[in-house]
Amino acid sequence: MMSVDERDREILRAFSDDADATLAFQGIRRSLNLHPEKLSRGLRRLEGAGVVQRTKDGYRLTEAGVAAVPPAQGAAGERLTVMDTMVGPTASAEGVVGQLKMKWFSNLRWVGFTQAEGAVALRWMTEDGSKRLTATLNDGRLLIDVEGDLSAGLSDALAGAQSIYSHILRAASRVQVAESEPAWAPTAQSQT
Numbered sequence: 001m002m003s004v005d006e007r008d009r010e011i012l013r014a015f016s017d018d019a020d021a022t023l024a025f026q027g028i029r030r031s032l033n034l035h036p037e038k039l040s041r042g043l044r045r046l047e048g049a050g051v052v053q054r055t056k057d058g059y060r061l062t063e064a065g066v067a068a069v070p071p072a073q074g075a076a077g078e079r080l081t082v083m084d085t086m087v088g089p090t091a092s093a094e095g096v097v098g099q100l101k102m103k104w105f106s107n108l109r110w111v112g113f114t115q116a117e118g119a120v121a122l123r124w125m126t127e128d129g130s131k132r133l134t135a136t137l138n139d140g141r142l143l144i145d146v147e148g149d150l151s152a153g154l155s156d157a158l159a160g161a162q163s164i165y166s167h168i169l170r171a172a173s174r175v176q177v178a179e180s181e182p183a184w185a186p187t188a189q190s191q192t
Helices: 006-015 025-032 036-048 063-068 093-100 155-180
Strands: 052-055 058-061 078-086 108-116 119-126 131-138 141-148
Touching: 006 025, 006 036, 006 063, 025 036, 025 058, 025 108, 025 119, 036 052, 058 063, 078 155, 093 108, 093 119, 093 131, 093 155, 108 155, 119 155, 131 155, 141 155
Parallel strands: none
Antiparallel strands: 052 058, 078 141, 108 119, 119 131, 131 141
16 A cells, blocks of 8 residues: 555545545535646545545545544534424435435535435535535434534525425435335336
């Protein structure tokens, strides 16, 4: 395994608050404000070093990567829960992730997600990079937190939270319908 230098540690900082996350290329780029070419070269080096692995959903740390992540450097700004509500408890977190990963909503850009023990945390960042919204879905409970520079107000974060909430409700209802349809149900074509 190759050693990880300081410029690679800069990329690994994107994982510093959640080593289990799967982060999209653009999510890492926005989080760190890196030029795409610089990030692409760094991710290739980290893949070659066995520190990150590329998946169909983005990038994840390997065991060696978890050990190489630098500790978080102080607080990322203020953190505030802007929504705490319930959604249909029968909707699977995995199904909701499948419906919403890589999606952009109004001024929110996809960052990545973490999935563990039936819970999922989906992350978006405002277009200007000043705030990150995290929607955590666990056993029918939905929490939406915003963190970052809240000094300029919360209107964009609140609008983003409402947009995420409505998309999660729609995704959950689609997942519930798909999960409740029997595998033997006739299709519209077979009924003709």
